[in-house]
Amino acid sequence: MTLRKKVYSILEVTREKKKGLAWFFDIFLLTIISLNTVAIILHTVKSIRQETDVFFVGFETFSVIFFSIEYLLRVWVCVENPKFQNPVWGRLRYMVSFTAIIDFLAIFPFYVSHFTTGSGLIRILRLFRIFRLFKFTRYIHALRVFENVFREKREELILSFVLMLFMLIISSSIMFYVEHDAQPKVFSSIPATLWWGVSTITTVGYGDTFPITPLGKFFAGVIAVSGVVMIALPTGILTSGFSEHISSRRKETHPHKFCPHCGKEIEKHT
Amino acid sequence: MTLRKKVYSILEVTREKKKGLAWFFDIFLLTIISLNTVAIILHTVKSIRQETDVFFVGFETFSVIFFSIEYLLRVWVCVENPKFQNPVWGRLRYMVSFTAIIDFLAIFPFYVSHFTTGSGLIRILRLFRIFRLFKFTRYIHALRVFENVFREKREELILSFVLMLFMLIISSSIMFYVEHDAQPKVFSSIPATLWWGVSTITTVGYGDTFPITPLGKFFAGVIAVSGVVMIALPTGILTSGFSEHISSRRKETHPHKFCPHCGKEIEKHT
Amino acid sequence: MTLRKKVYSILEVTREKKKGLAWFFDIFLLTIISLNTVAIILHTVKSIRQETDVFFVGFETFSVIFFSIEYLLRVWVCVENPKFQNPVWGRLRYMVSFTAIIDFLAIFPFYVSHFTTGSGLIRILRLFRIFRLFKFTRYIHALRVFENVFREKREELILSFVLMLFMLIISSSIMFYVEHDAQPKVFSSIPATLWWGVSTITTVGYGDTFPITPLGKFFAGVIAVSGVVMIALPTGILTSGFSEHISSRRKETHPHKFCPHCGKEIEKHT
């Protein structure tokens, strides 16, 4: 076994349980990602940042070096995967895959921030670091179940989203004309009223914007009730998606030779 | 092919993909509708309106002329549709169809506003423009799925709405008698308390009205929990509607020759 | 046909459509109930009450007289119903039936309020009038569908309610100990904290009580997420209830002689 093959077997996530160094690498990587997430979150707390800034900078530098080596190794060994066999085009295609882009975004901001001085840009780059969290996705196989349900119900979900948007625009426009005179500051424009609309339809109800005229209240009540029905749509769609998924999975795993209902042997017609 | 037939084939939405001029017309119309929606929304923002009012007026004039020509053409060519064959009655029946009324409401306010001076009326007419959004519905075939589910579950949905209304009236009446003395301004009357009721039952909870007496709080808690069950009703109804719809659609598209349960060949009984 | 039988046929709600006087009586009664509901609600609005109090008193007197005659007639003719045949015991058993009690409660407060001077009692009696709304239930046959689903899922629904109560008590107790020192007025005792708990678990979130300490916020977040799952319980229970109801109703209405799946004739084994 070549070194490249060995490194590949260590880095790659496999279905069967990994052992030894490969197992240790996974644990180590997951730990580093977790610690990075915690560090990024805690770093924004002023009191913590002031006292332990040196530690944060050190950990950040270590993480980026580690993630960089990991990224380079992954690009080097990806040709072991039959999907990316070609040394040049295979590697390039690997580099534009979802997980590779995530890996790149995890380190890229660090290097760029050394060549820029715009504080606005640096802040956005800092925000990018939170996407290191997505490095976890490589390990959550089970996400595929949700992915399948979402993909199968794609059309209905998008449609219910479009319906919600429709309702949001219509109801916010009406509300604007109803409430604008009574509350010219809060319902200053339709875009401002959209904020009320989304807060009502999703039943969040922050309470910073709400109608005060009787007509506006009546209308808001109608919208709130409709919002409940709107919310019922994706719930209904996803529920039937889950039920279907389960029954289809069952058929796969139990390719029944006997009728599941009467237990009689089935002569398959092919 | 007569000119009328040609115009009809361009305007009409068909199941098969449209090509050439017909395809271009669809794209153009959808773009104009989208831009109109954006313009109507942005026009209410004072800072944007003040700077670019000329542009808005121009775009509005252009849109109305375009929609007017579209409307007249549609009325002219609708007789090509077998459903509206009669030159007089067919056209009249077309003009009272849902999509034709929407098309009419999209242009009608513009013309009326030139013959009126009442600012209140002008405002309502301006509000009407938002219904141009409904011109989209011609293109969303998929809405029919939701339409079917809603229609099939019509009775149950209406009933659950009636139940909600019942609960709303009863609970708001009780709440009014419980809280009126403690908060005579907020819970000033049963209609005012209905606003609290709808905000609680739909779990929006703006936070502008809430009970402060122990008895009122206890009662509000009971209502909030019941509201959760009330909301579960339409969700349950719609979910079972979606599940049924899917299983019935499957039967249509896969008129199976073999029983999926016992594997026996099916001789259709007609 | 005796007079009693005739009155009975007019008053009683039947499955087949009523005609003539019986039909007119139903419409009239439903109108009076609706107007009563509207009157009771509007009567609490001060500005409306002050101007039109005479009208309200008149309508109230008329309604009570009408409902009283209706009640007496119903008690008189109920013996026509085979269930209440006995002139004495049958009538007594009728008078303790749900609908008869509702009819009694609709008129009872009016008479009692003439023999009392306690303003507190009068207010409660006034509140009782809102239960006239329940006189509608006689006419909503379709409620039986919901009634069946609720009855069939009684155990699970009660259990999920008990679970919610459990969670409410536990989480409010913990929250009280966590937040009491930081907000001694808002989280003054466990009963006061229960108000926060119910507002959070049902996701209403009025915003009058919320934790301010980091530990309290963390804990409130956990409770809010658990609340979402708690709310999912009755939704799931009712949804499966509706699905079962539909499939069982289908079996009743289509006692299939042919297998619904393969269309083969079924030889019934009895």
Added chain:
Amino acid sequence: MTLRKKVYSILEVTREKKKGLAWFFDIFLLTIISLNTVAIILHTVKSIRQETDVFFVGFETFSVIFFSIEYLLRVWVCVENPKFQNPVWGRLRYMVSFTAIIDFLAIFPFYVSHFTTGSGLIRILRLFRIFRLFKFTRYIHALRVFENVFREKREELILSFVLMLFMLIISSSIMFYVEHDAQPKVFSSIPATLWWGVSTITTVGYGDTFPITPLGKFFAGVIAVSGVVMIALPTGILTSGFSEHISSRRKETHPHKFCPHCGKEIEKHT
């Protein structure tokens, strides 16, 4: 029958209805637990506590003595249960069972609080008393239905929880960078923003923290809509869990002799 066996038959919860002393013991224990819950809750209300503190102390002492005797008896007689036959190891294994630990936690704080003076510790010990509520669980057989559904859907529920956590962290991080400058006090750090995130995703919406910048509001709207979908996930999972549970239970209770689909007699294949 030995005394130990008799005591065991009185204490143990059985499937068949208990009679005589055993039935009386159950009622008495349940009453004591209920009264304890009420006492613990009411004891935190200052006005009630001040007036009737003597009563509370007395009832607490009585309860702990009663629960202590109950606990000791249970440990003594547990060897009658075939699962805990061994006089030493059986008893130890019983003592670490869920119900035995609950029984222990119900009395343990009382004794410890006599040997400590730290007011912080005493408060935590007082909080522990609320776990006496869990003594009820011994009697709620029906909880097993929920337990089964939760266990069967364990993976999906945990996964949807992980997804929610993911979304919470990502959205709060973005929100922090978007809103920090406009509201440096409210969105002071990512941990502080997490509070906004959990309140929005669960649609509680207390209203103490919400974005005020247009970008922040747009983003909050997207998160709120996604939150609705996130909440739909556990609902869908639990609903399909309940449906499956019901259909599987039916198969158990009605081991049908005839296929419900084709009506043919079933010869069981074993």
